[in-house]
Amino acid sequence: MACAAWLQPISSPHAIFPSLCRRPIFPAIFHRFTTFSSAGQPLSAANRFTPVHAQAKRGSSLKEDEVASAADVEFEAPLKIVEYPDPILRAKNKRIESFDENLKKLVEEMFDIMYKTDGIGLSAPQVGINVQLMVFNPVGERGEGEEIVLVNPRVSRYSQKTRLFEEGCLSFPGIYADVQRPETVKIDARDISGARFTVNLSGLPARVFQHEFDHLQGILFFDRMTEGVLESISEQLQALEKKYEDKTGLPSPERIESRKRMKLKAAAGFGKS
Numbered sequence: 001m002a003c004a005a006w007l008q009p010i011s012s013p014h015a016i017f018p019s020l021c022r023r024p025i026f027p028a029i030f031h032r033f034t035t036f037s038s039a040g041q042p043l044s045a046a047n048r049f050t051p052v053h054a055q056a057k058r059g060s061s062l063k064e065d066e067v068a069s070a071a072d073v074e075f076e077a078p079l080k081i082v083e084y085p086d087p088i089l090r091a092k093n094k095r096i097e098s099f100d101e102n103l104k105k106l107v108e109e110m111f112d113i114m115y116k117t118d119g120i121g122l123s124a125p126q127v128g129i130n131v132q133l134m135v136f137n138p139v140g141e142r143g144e145g146e147e148i149v150l151v152n153p154r155v156s157r158y159s160q161k162t163r164l165f166e167e168g169c170l171s172f173p174g175i176y177a178d179v180q181r182p183e184t185v186k187i188d189a190r191d192i193s194g195a196r197f198t199v200n201l202s203g204l205p206a207r208v209f210q211h212e213f214d215h216l217q218g219i220l221f222f223d224r225m226t227e228g229v230l231e232s233i234s235e236q237l238q239a240l241e242k243k244y245e246d247k248t249g250l251p252s253p254e255r256i257e258s259r260k261r262m263k264l265k266a267a268a269g270f271g272k273s
């Protein structure tokens, strides 16, 4: 078997390993775990750590995602990183059903730009392609660690135990701040060839996965920060909003300042009709 033990899918055809695990080196930071919490971990309205199956059980309207057309997956190399507050980062990401050469090329290009920009993970919307695709390598160096590709991922279980970790995001250059997330996740996804698999992640791989999975839901890391942490990066966020306005000539589609005011109003009991 060519793949490191920590990433061995729980249920998967043996044949998918080469495409799931592109560079088989055993990294000590990863380990496989076998016990999970069955509960989701809702931290606040914005912090939805609820597995898809649990949402369905509660009777929420769980719609099938729209399928991406060939045009939706078209790209031009070299890829560029889309920065906050570009609305592409909040747009809906379509499900991939074509596991073709174009997809493989897109994955190659995503790894390229991820390494060039000192990333450890990257989601397709961050390069302007609104589809459910992410790549990551928690080691962050070409030729080291594991290159992971996940298509149409779903989370079936989050651990109740959470951890605080200082995250950065390629779409927010130079901004780092603490984000609380579950320590472990169980994931169902497809590999680059379209084969389904299930995998458990913990530690840094679970962190990177959840960061990228959020991107696929249009959730950005600051959505999950506490008020205090958000305040500490608010000037940097406003600088990005101004950069966007200067570059595009358009008003920023979102503003951290008005969001803060809305939260203050809500806390004071206003803003309810």
Ligand SMILES: CSCC[C@H](NC=O)C(=O)N[C@@H](C)C(=O)N[C@@H](CO)C(=O)O
Pocket (backbone or CB within 6 Å): 118, 119, 120, 121, 122, 123, 140, 166, 167, 168, 169, 170, 171, 207, 208, 211, 212
């Ligand atoms: C901890 S999850 C971060 C994932 C993120 N992916 C996309 O936005 C990412 O790669 N962020 C980088 C800024 C990052 O974390 N880089 C590493 C390695 O340089 C770092 O420690 O800054």
Ligand SMILES: [Fe+2]
Pocket (backbone or CB within 6 Å): 168, 169, 170, 171, 211, 215
């Ligand atoms: Fe990010």
